[in-house]
Amino acid sequence: MSVRVFRWRAIGPLLLFAALGVGLWVLFADRLARYSAEKVGTAIVGAKVEIQRLHIDLSAGDVTVRGLTVASPHEPFENLLQADELVADLDVLPLLEKKVVIDRLAAHGLRFGTPRTSDGRTVGQSDGLAARVMSEAHGWAQQFQVPALQLATGRIDVGTLDPRNLSAIPAAGALAARTDSSRRAWQAGLDSLRLGPTLDSARATLQRLRGARAADLAVLNDARRTIDQLKRAQGRVTALERGVTGGLAALRAGVAGIDSAKRRDYAAARGLLKLPSLAAPEIGAALFAPTAVARFERALYWAQLARAYMPPGLLPRAQEGPARARRAGATVRFPRERALPAFLLRSAELSFTLDAAASQPKRYSGRLTGLTSDPALYGRPTLFAASAPAIAAGAMIDHVRATPRDTAGAVVQGVRLPALQLPSLPVRIEPREGTVELAFALRGDTIQARWGVRSSRVRWARDSGVAGSAAGDLVWRAVSGISDLEVAAGMTGTLARPRLAVRSNLDEAIAARLRAVVGEEVAAAERKLRAEVDRQVEGKAAPVRAQVATLQREMAARVAEPRARLDQARKDLEGRLRELTRIRVP
Amino acid sequence: MLTLVKLLQSLVQALHSEGTPGQVAAGIALGSILGLTPLVSVHNAVVFGLIVLLNVSFPAAMLGWALFVPAGFLLDPLFDAIGRKLLLDTPALVPLWTTLYNTPVVPLTNFNNTVVLGSLVFAVLVFVPLYLTARWAVARYRATIGKRVRQSKWYRAVTASKLYNVYRLFRPEP
Numbered sequence: 001m002s003v004r005v006f007r008w009r010a011i012g013p014l015l016l017f018a019a020l021g022v023g024l025w026v027l028f029a030d031r032l033a034r035y036s037a038e039k040v041g042t043a044i045v046g047a048k049v050e051i052q053r054l055h056i057d058l059s060a061g062d063v064t065v066r067g068l069t070v071a072s073p074h075e076p077f078e079n080l081l082q083a084d085e086l087v088a089d090l091d092v093l094p095l096l097e098k099k100v101v102i103d104r105l106a107a108h109g110l111r112f113g114t115p116r117t118s119d120g121r122t123v124g125q126s127d128g129l130a131a132r133v134m135s136e137a138h139g140w141a142q143q144f145q146v147p148a149l150q151l152a153t154g155r156i157d158v159g160t161l162d163p164r165n166l167s168a169i170p171a172a173g174a175l176a177a178r179t180d181s182s183r184r185a186w187q188a189g190l191d192s193l194r195l196g197p198t199l200d201s202a203r204a205t206l207q208r209l210r211g212a213r214a215a216d217l218a219v220l221n222d223a224r225r226t227i228d229q230l231k232r233a234q235g236r237v238t239a240l241e242r243g244v245t246g247g248l249a250a251l252r253a254g255v256a257g258i259d260s261a262k263r264r265d266y267a268a269a270r271g272l273l274k275l276p277s278l279a280a281p282e283i284g285a286a287l288f289a290p291t292a293v294a295r296f297e298r299a300l301y302w303a304q305l306a307r308a309y310m311p312p313g314l315l316p317r318a319q320e321g322p323a324r325a326r327r328a329g330a331t332v333r334f335p336r337e338r339a340l341p342a343f344l345l346r347s348a349e350l351s352f353t354l355d356a357a358a359s360q361p362k363r364y365s366g367r368l369t370g371l372t373s374d375p376a377l378y379g380r381p382t383l384f385a386a387s388a389p390a391i392a393a394g395a396m397i398d399h400v401r402a403t404p405r406d407t408a409g410a411v412v413q414g415v416r417l418p419a420l421q422l423p424s425l426p427v428r429i430e431p432r433e434g435t436v437e438l439a440f441a442l443r444g445d446t447i448q449a450r451w452g453v454r455s456s457r458v459r460w461a462r463d464s465g466v467a468g469s470a471a472g473d474l475v476w477r478a479v480s481g482i483s484d485l486e487v488a489a490g491m492t493g494t495l496a497r498p499r500l501a502v503r504s505n506l507d508e509a510i511a512a513r514l515r516a517v518v519g520e521e522v523a524a525a526e527r528k529l530r531a532e533v534d535r536q537v538e539g540k541a542a543p544v545r546a547q548v549a550t551l552q553r554e555m556a557a558r559v560a561e562p563r564a565r566l567d568q569a570r571k572d573l574e575g576r577l578r579e580l581t582r583i584r585v586p
Numbered sequence: 587m588l589t590l591v592k593l594l595q596s597l598v599q600a601l602h603s604e605g606t607p608g609q610v611a612a613g614i615a616l617g618s619i620l621g622l623t624p625l626v627s628v629h630n631a632v633v634f635g636l637i638v639l640l641n642v643s644f645p646a647a648m649l650g651w652a653l654f655v656p657a658g659f660l661l662d663p664l665f666d667a668i669g670r671k672l673l674l675d676t677p678a679l680v681p682l683w684t685t686l687y688n689t690p691v692v693p694l695t696n697f698n699n700t701v702v703l704g705s706l707v708f709a710v711l712v713f714v715p716l717y718l719t720a721r722w723a724v725a726r727y728r729a730t731i732g733k734r735v736r737q738s739k740w741y742r743a744v745t746a747s748k749l750y751n752v753y754r755l756f757r758p759e760p
Contacts, residue, residue, distance in 0.1 A: 010638045017638075098693035316683070318674060321699045326624045327662035329701030332673045334680065334687035 071120020084109025617650025669700025
């Protein structure tokens with residue numbers, strides 16, 4: 001029996017099914033595209049992308065987006081931008097290659113930094129590319145050890161003085177041991193002199209000499225021998241005395257060494273003081289470096305994100321696949337020379353508003369060209385430029401060659417600047433209208449960035465909810481009368497080893513006030529530390545000093561006494577001998 | 587529970603349909619492609635069209651789909667590895683992928699996704715062995731216990747449901 005291959009009667013239901021599919025597409029294409037755009041946008045930016053309405057008109061090649069809101073990936077309740085309407089002139093044919101080519105985009109009513117009611121950040125909820133870039137940028141920012149304004153704690157901490165860290169205490173212990181051993185050695189030396197028999201012999205000879213005559217040669221010779229013995233004994237005493245003198249000098253040097261070690265201990269203990277910085281540059285860093293680093297971190301995040309989504313070269317590129325119930329896998333793009341990029345926005349005209357909250361918001365326009373996922377295919381860098389009397393902004397993303405170059409810069413004048421909170425202090429600067437400047441260049445791994453704020457109408461505000469602190473009072477007294485603000489932060493070096501410098505016109509004012517007020521507190525803390533060092537060291541050092549002094553007196557007496565007796569005996573003998581012989585003894 | 591009943595119906599309808607063991611096996615093999623690869627793909631529309639247009643057992647295709655969906659989930663790591671090997675780790679194939687990627691319509695198949703490509707390659711490779719195995723198994727079933735099952739009460743209950751009427755529309759033709 002032959003079996004037919006085709007089931008012809010199923011063609012009808014199949015066509016019906018296909019028609020149903022087309023009908024569903026017509027009905028739901030806009031919703032599906034909106035959902036996809038929100039999903040892709042959210043994944044790229046790392047924050048929620050919301051679209052009120054999206055309409056695709058494939059016959060005319062138009063896509064219209066209304067009510068676009070892109071949340072900030074850095075601030076929880078702030079939007080990166082909002083747009084009233086985006087109209088894109090789309091190339092339809094590249095869609096068959098799954099490529100999106102927009103010839104022209106007109107964006108109207110762009111607003112930046114507007115508030116939002118819910119946290120729009122998503123980088124903490126996923127492990128996608130944006131989350132990884134955010135994590136890397138955050139890790140990069142963490143390497144800056146910005147010194148906190150120590151006075152912010154309101155007191156100077158003496159810390160804990162560990163006796164094991166004091167060098168004078170072991171020095172005193174060593175000197176005590178040396179004193180004891182010296183005493184024992186010198187006592188042994190005194191005992192080994194054995195002067196008693198010599199002095200007894202001298203006394204006996206002197207007695208005999210007193211009753212002798214000049215011709216009594218035996219007695220005279222005995223007297224001369226005794227004098228020689230006395231001389232030798234004197235020599236031994238002299239040698240011992242010399243040794244004792246040298247030893248005592250060494251012990252006195254040891255006592256001086258304890259004092260020297262104690263001075264070192266004072267210096268080391270001073271290091272335990274958590275002293276506030278009194279140097280103006282460090283104060284500038286403490287006040288403004290966190291804000292500057294945060295600005296640079298954001299710029300680096302966008303630059304690295306651009307590098308991730310717009311890599312140079314034409315090698316196959318793997319990206320995380322679409323989220324679905326099944327494993328996402330990796331989706332690999334295979335760019336080819338002279339082919340279209342996966343995404344290309346040839347030209348965009350942007351109309352935006354700055355300082356939207358002002359009574360008369362200012363409207364500006366900008367132009368963006370060559371935004372593409374494959375810069376090597378497009379062959380030209382992405383450029384952005386916006387200029388107006390009070391604003392100049394520009395950016396270039398050049399990933400055409402192997403070493404990417406990303407530069408961006410903006411100077412905005414006469415707009416309301418956001419308030420700056422001084423770190424750890426209940427003091428806030430409200431620059432009001434002023435000039436803000438940001439320049440950022442990343443060439444390969446070499447970074448060069450600058451951020452500055454200038455305002456001549458600064459207002460200072462204290463946080464009412466924070467209890468007054470000594471530091472807050474101090475800084476408030478130092479700066480509250482200053483109406484000008486000029487902050488400049490610069491960064492150079494490589495991403496791995498960046499160097500940050502921050503200065504402001506407030507640095508010297510605060511430093512001078514700190515020096516005046518904190519000086520007394522520092523002196524008191526130092527006195528307290530010295531007393532603590534003295535207490536711990538003197539408990540060991542004072543007995544040693546006394547021991548050395550006692551030994552010095554004792555040895556002086558004990559060496560002098562036999563020397564005197566020897567001298568007297570020799571003098572007596574020589575005197576009597578001289579009387580008998582009238583001859584001067586050599 | 588409803589899914590289980592439907593699966594049972596598909597099983598019964600496939601095994602006892604008027605189709606030959608070859609038609610049932612072809613249905614199961616085509617259905618396995620739907621189950622093994624991510625469903626929302628252009629190639630699955632083609633496979634579905636083939637299931638409908640070709641004179642294969644539709645219930646068997648649904649059975650194959652239902653049976654191989656869990657297998658697809660379980661084997662996703664393997665599919666991902668196969669896809670990575672083919673797309674990223676085989677330089678000789680890069681010109682082919684580059685050509686396909688830049689050819690209209692082809693990128694819409696998501697062939698450049700590691701899981702899609704890996705699972706499709708796997709499904710194509712097991713298609714013939716699966717077809718042969720299924721054809722042998724159906725023939726053996728019908729020759730052994732098929733008749734007794736056909737006469738049982740629960741078989742009649744299953745075939746009496748409304749779904750059976752839908753099935754009749756797509757049952758294989760002689």
